[in-house]
Amino acid sequence: MNGRNIGGAGRRAAVLLGALALVVGACGASASPTPEKPSGKIVVSNWDLYFPETLISDFTKETGVEVEWVKHTTNEDIMGKLDASNGSGFDIVFVSAQFAEALNNRGWAERLDRTKLANIGKLDPQADKLGYDPGNTFSIPYTWGTTGLCYRSDLVSFTPDSWNDLLDPPAELDKKITALATDRWLLLPALKALGYSANETDEAKLNEAKDLLISAKQRLLAYDDTTFYSKLVSGEALLVEAWDGWCNYGIAENPDIKFVVPSEGSDLWSDTMVILKSSTNKTAAYAFIDYILRPAVAKTVVDLTLYKVPNPEAMALVDAETLAAFPNLAMTGEELLKGEPLRDLGDAAPLWARIVAEITAGQ
C-alpha cells in the first residue's frame, strides 16, 4: 500500500553516507558490531505541530531515511485508521500511553529490542516504571506531564490547590471555570477529589463521581479541550482544568497565569512512540526513535511544545529563561510519578461512555 520506493534525493544521500561509512569503517575498524544501516523510507503518524520544524529534515540529512509525516488530529483518529487497515500502513505511530496499551493488546505493537536504541540510556529511569508499559517494552515516551489547575493569579482572590476549587468553587468563579471535555479528564477531578483511581472501573465509585460532576456542571462555563488557555488570557475564564503544557501556552501570553497540581493528586499522561509489528522498515524506525532520544533533539521538542520530555539531559539543555517562564517544566520524573499513569479502560470503556453521557446530558 505504501510504496516504500527510495526517492532520488534520498538515494543519493544514502549512497553518500554509505560511502562515508565505508571510509570510517576502514579507518577505525571501530567499536561494537556495526548496526544495520537504516535506509529507505518510513511513514510516521503524529499530531500536527508536534514535531520541531527541522527534526525530520535533519534526520533525513543525517541518515538518508525519508520520513513521511502523516498527521492525525486525535488518538481516536489514528486508532480508527489502524482499525480499518488492521494495524498496518505506518512504521511508527505517536499515541497517548493508554492507546499504546490498546495497540499492544491488539497485538499490533512491536516488542522493542533495546539493543537497537543506542540512546535508550538517556531515557529517565523513572519512565521505565509507568504502569501501562513497565520497562518500556513496546513504547517509548516522547513527552510526559500531568493535569492540574491553570488560573489567573491576578484575578482570583485565593490560591487554588484542590480539585474542589473546580468542583465547588466560590461565587467569584461562578461560570468562569472550564473543565476538560475528553472523558478521561472530564472525570479526573471528581475521581481524585473522592480519593479514587484515575482509571476507576468500579461502577458505584464512578456513579459517585458522576453525581459530583453533575452538580459541579451548574457552575461551569463550558467543557473545553482546545481553547481553555485563550479563555484565561481573555479573562472569560479564571480557573480551568488544564494539561501542564497547554497551561504554558497561556502563561506565554500572560505571566499572571499559574499552574498547580491539586493536593489530592492527579494523573500522569504521556505521549509515546510505538513501532508497529507490520512495519517493513524497522531498522529505520528504530533509528528515528533513537534520534529523538538524543538530548539535543529532545530539547527542541521541549522548545516547541513546552511539554516535559522524559530525558533529564535534554531538560538540562533547556535555557534558563524558558525554565523561569514556565515553572512546571522543572517538575522531575519523581514528581511526575506521584501522578497516576493513565491506563486503557478495557471492558469498562462503555461504562465510562455511559457515565460521561449521563453527566453531559444531566441537568
Place this chain on the structure above:
Amino acid sequence: MRRRLLLLGPALGWWAVFLVIPVSLVIAYSVFERGTYGGVVPTLTLDNFARAVDPLYLRVLLFSLRVAVLATVIALLIGYPAAYFIATLPRRWRTPVLVLVILPFWTSLLIRTYAWIVLLNREGLINRGLEALGLVGEPLPLLYNEFAIVLGLVYGYLPLMILPIYSSIERLHPELREASSDLGATPLRTFVRVTLPLTLPGIAAGCIFVFVPSLGSFIVPDLLGGGLAIMVGNLIQAQFLKARDWPFGAVLALILIALMGLLLFLQAWLLERDRRQAIDG
C-alpha cells in the same frame, strides 16, 4: 436498455458504494459484540438494541428533536421571506444575491462556528459592543447554551432552506397571483390560498434539508453548546471514538436513520396526497 443502464450506471454505482454498503455495514455491526480493544467480534447478539431502550438516550433524543425543530422553524421564518424577496428581484440581481446566499459554504463550517465563539463569548464583540453602548451592565450569556446551539444550526443551514423555497417561488407563474387578485382576493388571501400551497414542495424540501443535518449535528453542540448538553450526534460519535463500542454506536445510528427515513416518507406521502387533491379538486 443498454443506454438506460449506461445513463443510470454512475448513479447506481455511487448509491451502492456510498449508501448501500456503508448502511449494510452499520446494520451488520449492530448485531455484533464489541471487541475489548476496538473493532467488533462477530458473535450475534441483540443486547445492543436492548441497551438503547433507556431513559437517558430517550432524553438525549428528545433534546435533539427539540433543538432540530426549533432550528428548522426559525430557518423557515427567516428563509421564506428572504427567498420571496430574492425571487421578486429584477432578474439581473437574482444570481448575485443567490451567490451571496451560498457564499458561506466556501468556508468550512468548523471555522465559521469558531467565528461565532469570537462574537458571542462574554468578552466577545457583541458583549463588548453592548457594554460600550451602555445597553447592558453585565455581559449577556450568549454562548454555551441552547440558544447558541440553535443559532449555530440556523446560521449553518439557512442557505439549504432558502434555495429550494426560492426555486419553487421562482417557478410560480405571476399570472396565478394576478388571477387571484383579479377575482377579488386580498394580497394576504392570495398568499395563503395560492402562493403558499404552490410553494409547499419547496418548503417541505427546505425543512428536511435543515432538520436532518441539525438532528445529527455534533460539532455545533460541542463548540457552541460548550459540551454542556449533548445531541444524538455526540452520543454516536462517543460510542465509536471514545468507548470503541461500534456495535452500540451502530444501533444508535440506525435509530437515527430510521427516524429520518420515517420523516422523509411522511413528507413524500403528504406531498403526493396534496398533488392528488390538487388534481382531483
